[in-house]
Amino acid sequence: MTIRLRPELLARVRRTAKARDTSPNRVVVDALERLLGAGQADVFTQIHEVAQRGGIRLPKDGRIPFDRDELHEDDD
């Protein structure tokens, strides 16, 4: 299927794709799926699946210490 976008919308799609480090096609598909609520798993399910595929390591006690102020300190 071919979708023709107005030039200003196409420019916006390209800017978004560059900012997200992905393809313009991916941006359009994501936007349509978000709009129509179809074809994609829920975002939280996707986040979980992407994290598991990416090898997230759980702390032994299963708890994630979270100190928001610490997140804004310099890297260790």
Add this chain to the structure above:
Amino acid sequence: MRLFVDTTLIVEAATSEDAATKLRIWCQGHVKVTSSNVLGETYVALTKKKGRPVPLMEPRPAADVVRTAARGHELVPTLPEDVIEGLRLREEHVMGFWDAVNCATALRSGCDRMLTTDLPSGSLRRELVCVNPLDAA
């Protein structure tokens, strides 16, 4: 409703299938909003060692998680006025500076609920209620 999704919940969804399921059910049919600051905090939370021998994730897959979160939410920027409003919120409530900035962004972007595990449940202002969806029945 417009729901502002905080950093803690994105990290919880990444680590726990149970949390991801609870969030899916809780947010169904509502608009999920998050901010540029939350995305940044998520990346750091996943990649910072914080006293552990290794971080939760390596940088590249952690970036994939952040991109996934970005695609699935309405994204709003964290603006200078959020910092100013955040300072006012800190004077009204007991909360950390960055919690207050995220709440200010949620208020400015018209959110009804602040979904977080990091703040006590209840009204922050008349128009914004903090909720922990992982505790909610």
